[in-house]
Amino acid sequence: MEHEMAAILDFQQVSKQFNTKQVTKTALNKLSMTLYPGMVVGLLGQNGAGKSTLMRCALGILPIDSGDISTLGANPLQLSTTAKSQIGYVPQQPFGYEGFTVEGALELHRSFYPDWDAELEQDWLARFDLDIKQSVQKLSVGQRQSLALIMAMAYRPKLLILDEPVASLDPAARRKFMGDLFDLALDSGAAVLFSSHITSDLERVASHVAMIKDGELVLFKEIDDLRQDVKLLTLTDDAALRELTDEMQILSQRSGRWVVDTQTPLDGVAGVTNVQAMNLEQLFMELHP
Numbered sequence: 001m002e003h004e005m006a007a008i009l010d011f012q013q014v015s016k017q018f019n020t021k022q023v024t025k026t027a028l029n030k031l032s033m034t035l036y037p038g039m040v041v042g043l044l045g046q047n048g049a050g051k052s053t054l055m056r057c058a059l060g061i062l063p064i065d066s067g068d069i070s071t072l073g074a075n076p077l078q079l080s081t082t083a084k085s086q087i088g089y090v091p092q093q094p095f096g097y098e099g100f101t102v103e104g105a106l107e108l109h110r111s112f113y114p115d116w117d118a119e120l121e122q123d124w125l126a127r128f129d130l131d132i133k134q135s136v137q138k139l140s141v142g143q144r145q146s147l148a149l150i151m152a153m154a155y156r157p158k159l160l161i162l163d164e165p166v167a168s169l170d171p172a173a174r175r176k177f178m179g180d181l182f183d184l185a186l187d188s189g190a191a192v193l194f195s196s197h198i199t200s201d202l203e204r205v206a207s208h209v210a211m212i213k214d215g216e217l218v219l220f221k222e223i224d225d226l227r228q229d230v231k232l233l234t235l236t237d238d239a240a241l242r243e244l245t246d247e248m249q250i251l252s253q254r255s256g257r258w259v260v261d262t263q264t265p266l267d268g269v270a271g272v273t274n275v276q277a278m279n280l281e282q283l284f285m286e287l288h289p
């Protein structure tokens with residue numbers, strides 16, 4: 001896809017390590033990825049793959065060791081106040097506001113954002129069925145997550161980063177939220193980056209999937225192209241297939257079983273006995289045997 005619009009988030013060859021006394025852990029390894037307006041990117045990866053680290057580096061919460069990140073056109077470590085007010089972030093464990101009612105918490109939060117959309121706030125309070133008189137301390141985990149989501153999106157940020165935003169929401173709330181999130185992003189020309197372990201949600205609402213394994217980006221693809229291009233091949237002999245490797249990205253290679261990303265038709269290639277399309281969950285399982 002050609003993009004004439006400016007990137008909202010751009011990672012180029014980004015590496016990040018954590019050094020502890022005993023070991024050095026590479027959390028991101030030469031990762032490159034670009035988000036443009038209107039993209040809803042679902043980040044998928046095993047526990048510890050590097051998803052939260054990627055998000056925290058994008059927000060300037062963590063410095064990187066090498067490579068470049070541009071967040072709304074700037075180095076994330078030097079974001080202006082204006083740029084910060086165009087970013088929405090919901091971390092895995094949403095923050096406090098203990099001691100406030102929902103209403104009071106929203107009032108304080110709203111005061112930081114000149115572009116706050118009061119109608120959107122009301123709309124989402126109703127959707128999530130949140131009682132504004134309730135004390136934040138007494139909210140359930142899912143209700144707190146709902147409040148954090150409203151706080152992150154009611155000012156229509158240009159970049160919305162959500163770390164497992166719906167893990168604690170019930171299926172009905174999840175479904176409503178995810179669909180509307182996509183619409184909102186498209187409407188307001190925002191880009192969304194969210195992580196989720198629920199592959200069916202991701203398939204339903206994301207425009208793109210980014211799969212991370214051990215800090216490396218193994219796949220970044222439009223969801224609509226996934227079923228078409230990513231194939232599980234069953235092989236009796238790989239000699240003929242090896243002739244075609246310039247035309248494909250090999251995602252995994254086990255004896256008698258390859259997963260490839262290619263537009264080249266592979267039915268009829270000598271030694272290939274079966275070509276199978278996969279959904280996201282099947283792909284994830286194949287890449288994490």
Ligand SMILES: Nc1ncnc2c1ncn2[C@@H]1O[C@H](COP(=O)(O)OP(=O)(O)OP(=O)(O)O)[C@@H](O)[C@H]1O
Pocket residue numbers: 018019020025026027045046047048049050051052053054
């Ligand atoms: N502050 C830290 N100090 C040391 N190691 C860290 C730190 N933060 C993350 N790591 C390590 O970096 C790797 C990536 O962690 P990260 O939290 O980004 O994974 P994740 O994909 O978000 O996992 P999950 O799905 O469980 O939330 C892990 O091995 C983790 O242990």
